[in-house]
Amino acid sequence: MRPFSASLPMALLLAREATMRRFRPSLAQHGLTEQQWRVLRALASADQPIEVSVLAERTALLAPSVTRIVARLADDGMIRRDTVVGDARRSTLALTTRGRRLVTRIAPQSEATYAEIEAAFGADRLAALLDELDDLTVMLDAVDDAREAS
Known part of the structure; x- marks a missing residue:
């Protein structure tokens, strides 16, 4: 077995943690978890409403987790859920105006964090x-x- 220090999964996890330490304060300031932010960011970058399965794939979250996160963000007025015409079992998701405003408010802080990382x-x-x-x-x-x- 390769040395622990040469473990790709561990290296990726450590880099992720070092990175997220820089983003978490801004998210916490806005009352968001990392997972909620991933969902909002994915929806903000989508050209059109997307289904839960697509959102789960884009955010690397399990579908049941996405369902819970979406329910919370929908209750908070950040996300709109629409039933797919012809298939009541499926729905698409999109940001509401309120959700877009929140992403727009967080964006400068996020970009400042990216600038710090790029500078270093x-x-x-x-x-x-x-x-x-x-x-x-x-x-x-x-x-x-x-x-x-x-």
Whole structure:
């Protein structure tokens, strides 16, 4: 077995924790959990309303967790849920005006945190890291898809 210090899952978790320590104070200031923020960010970046299953995939959250988070954010007036025409079992989700305003209020703090990270780590290095992580995700997903197909 490779050394613990060379564990990819642990390295990713440690980097995530170091990163989120910088974002959490801003989220807490607005009464949001990390998971709620992920849902709001995903909906803010969507071109159109999206289904819960798509939202779960985009936010790396389990569908039951997304359902609970969405219910809370809908109760708070941040998210609108609409039934899919022709299939009452499915619904799409979108930000309300109130939800968009909240994302807009948090955005400058989020960008300031990104600026801090870029200043310390380097903008080019951060961009390259994000590209590499995206490549890793795409490749591992393709391997999983190939396994499932065989």
